[in-house]
Amino acid sequence: MEQNIGKELRLIRNYRGLTLRDLGMKTGISYSRLGKFEGGKEVPTIDIISKIEKVLDVNIEQYIETSKEIDIIFSDFLDSLFYYDDNNNFFEDKIEKGKMKFINFSFGKAQLIEYIIYILKNEFKRARAIENELFEYFEGNYECESLLYQYKGLMYRKFNQYEEAITCFEKAETMTINRKNMGMLYLHSSIAYKKCGNLIKAMLFIEKARRIFSEFGSLRRVSFCFVECGLLLKTNQQYEDAISQFNIAIRSLEMIDCPEELNARVYCNMCWAMILAKDYKRGLEYLEEAKVLEPKHGFTVLYGIWCNYKLKNYDEADQWISDNKHLQSDVNFCDFYELFTLLVKCRESVPSAKLMNLAMKIVDDFKKGEDFERINFYIDIVLDLLNRSGNELEKIKYLEMKVNLTKNH
Template identity: 35%
Template sequence: MNNLGNKIRIWRNYRKLTLEEVDHLTGIHYARLSKFERGVEIPNQQMLARIEKALNVSFDDLEEIDDEIELLINKFIDTLFYLNEDYDDYLRIIEKRKEDFILNQNYYKVQLIEYIIYVIQENAVEANKIESILDKIVEKRTLYEQLYLEYKAINIYNLRKFQSAIDILESAMAISSYNKSSAMIYYHLSILYHGCARYEESEKYIQKAKQLFVEGCSYKRVLNCDIQLANYYIRVGRYDLAIDLLKSCIETMRYLNVNTHTKALALRNTAWTYILLNEFDNSLKILEAAEQLEPENGNLILYKIWCNYKLEKYNTAKEIISDNYELSKDRNYGDRFQLFDYLVNQGKQRPAKRTITQAKKVYFKLADEQRFGNLFFYLDILIDLLERDGDKDELIHFLKIKGHLGK
């Protein structure tokens, strides 16, 4: 079907007219109209004018909308690559122009923009609504299918379905035909492999992505690659390299227009690395800066409680817990917050059974969700509690688990 034929069909359906009714309005036989819609025949200018009058539309104006949509999605692709992050501006433009866009044959490209933004914002409800549509209409073996598959993989990754997400992302890579696309896919592959603890593959892809972002002068993406690379160093125990790289990232942010979340993330990751090094005073200094940017972040609050607990500043830890007790109801942080509450309140005393039970609950939840970044940390807390409690059988059991996970 050619573009003109598709537009005639779309607008005829929009006007809720049958081919026979358009026949009556134009004097063009409905069988011939059908040929126009299917692209078997192209109407001459006189016939086209009669069809336009019957449908109350100008196909020349529709060509301008085609161009507008093409410009919009090309600009959006650059926004993704250069991490300009003006996503709400795109949603406002789409909402304002939706009445014009919605009847265009390329409207799926507009829907693709919306879908990607919802995935980035982790708005699964809205993303899933559009996904069911895009599955059927995105053109195969095109840049648009590659983009769709790439962010469909991220949407699935957010559900912790690692292998399915990786498979889809590799399908997107098979379609990719230029460096900007490949850079983005490498970056996302790195995140996926990191999420399922395949760290060597994660590091390989982040290095590939970084090289292509450097070549494309996408310096914000290069910065994100370095933050991700620092995460790799943390996971493999190279805390010295992680600290140096994160400090370099924080310094670089002074010269780039980086959003608040990225700045706060780099600071929190630095603080987390100091926690793993048992340098709790240094961690608290970094957390002070992070708190200025995102004071209500759940990880920030947990890090502050832990540092004060380890420094035996129990009263300060209790104040932080009291000031943020609503976090105990949070789906992501509540169990860990409750564990820290128990730990702080018992101090150096022999751990209570409820504390050990809560530590097990946290560990098993993290294991079930495959959150490997936190798994060892909370497993070590559980092992320490069992050792202090003198429960040798349970201690041996979880030491074996730790040994197995470490292989």
């Protein structure tokens, strides 16, 4: 057998729980020579391979053929990510079934698929348990190393460790020439730069990603890029430009089979852009589309209450509140729902202590996060309430908070 299978022999030996000395004793081959086989310094003869196969309970020829099958599965998996097919469960199942028949479904590219899926599913403990083993296995395989750094970076990003994420993404970029992998990498990089407040780099990378997704016809990813462009422009207070990008995203999504909630989220983002621009009437126009698709979603409801409140359509705001009491028990939206309910009840009068304390609590909770737009939005609510109550001392405190927030963003 001419092929150098040293790395595979080491993997199988480790999987069987044997040291080089153990394998040497069982095969009658010196452990130092076995080390040369595993290190690629010497190619074992067919007779030696037969002895090793017997001890390790593996057929090397079959192992190599199965590896070719795994290569195809791996390529299909990466395409699934690129085209956003949401087939992770299919690939997980395929690997689990493969493990029952073939040993090499337990490491290498099959394990790299598992690593990526663990990170996408936020199962970080399981990902970290196999991370070092994968980096060791793929040393010198730059495309796979690039994927490891890319998804390690994504894990950092999910922990809000954006500088560490960007470092991983930069390293990954130096290792890959695969255009599809680069498209995914640029997408992940853009989101990390956005979270860091570097909107220029975020826009640069999302445009790079969009071009690659367009090149290969990944319409779902292209649509996502238009949404991300809209979000970036909104963050930069370019609201009309943001609306244009969101409209393109809507048209793109109409060309593909996608869940209705995706369209609803885009319309909600368009409404939010208009709320930030203080064009509440137009915000309600976009919200009507979201309401048709996802009427009970927290953001749909909150935006409906807020726009009507600001337009002094108090009866309509009350109707939104009355129709959506389910948010009282929704851990993600209950505080905001209660705040907006109290605001509508208060109208333009002097706020109650309960209303004031809840608004301040929400700002304090947001200060622990990194959502500049929403912190700013709720600080403005507090400032309005303080202005009505005549509390100048507290007002100065929140004005300073707003100034510092703007400086640091």
